[in-house]
Amino acid sequence: MQKAKPEILQNGGQESFLIRSFGHEAFLAPFHYHPEYELTYIIRGKGKRYIGNRMDDFADGDFVLIGPNQAHCWKLDNPDPKAHAVVIQFTHAFLGTEFFEKPEFSNINNMLKESEAGLSFPHPRQLSRYMLRLRKSAGVERILNFLELLHELAKQPYQSINAGTFDNNKEQTADSNRINVIMAYIVENFKKDINLNDVANVANLTPNAFCKYFKKLTRKTFVDMLVQYRLNYAVQQLLHTDNPVSAIALESGFNDMSYFYKTFKAKMGLSPLAYRKKFVA
Helix, strand or coil: CCCEEEEECCCCCCCCCCCEECCCHHHCCCCEEEECEEEEEEECCCCCCCCCCEEEECCCCCEEECCCCEEEEEEECCCCCEEEEEEEEECCCCCCHHHCCCHHHHHHHHHHHHHHHCCCCCCCCHHHHHHHHHCCCCCCHHHHHHHHHHHHHHHHHCEEECCCCCCCCCCCCCHHHHHHHHHHHHHHHHCCCCCHHHHHHHHHCCCCCCHHHHEEEECCCCHHHHHHHHHHHHHHHHCCCCCCCCHHHHHHHCCCCCHHHHHHHHHHHHHHHHHHCCCCC
């Protein structure tokens, strides 16, 4: 049973922020969260990116900033021993509690606030040189280079990933942990035959209590959320593979073909085949 795991970062107080380079093992990490911001640059890799309640494709050059305690993971579509990522993790107060509140840093501070729902940056090649310079620097130069990177990021025409921000009191850590556990279970199992009782057990709630809790925090029913993940996956398979529709439906978690066709057309406005013909050249 998969749960969103809190990640505890180890730096022994030797650095004010962490920058690490990862190989393919990074893409095996479970759905997890931590109180630090995370800036991830995918140098090589292709697959699905999971942030909060969103699932999106990623490929070489994916450049994303995630706010604190936003659960996330990157999963490769196929094993790739040459997959590579660089990750920077930092707290809002890594240079002092009020540092980013100063007017000179308003653009960076606004970007950090918006990163709660995840931000994607469209011009990774322009940013990669700042990342490379940062990895090679030390001491005061390292901090200055990081501030320069944040400044460049804030000037970019970044886009919100719209990874759901839940209606829970952020001071209630147990509540935050519970919704992360639930979303992790959906991320890891949506392609399987799961039901309400399964996910209610994960949350340690009765089915009735779970339904009320989930709807309050996500503004969706569990079934709606599960169908959203399955349809998103099916859409990406339709656009990026030549697999037959029946195989895509089964791989996405739909065991009933008529239900898949009906649900797909209701949500997307087209049948699966018509959708593929319209959007695939």
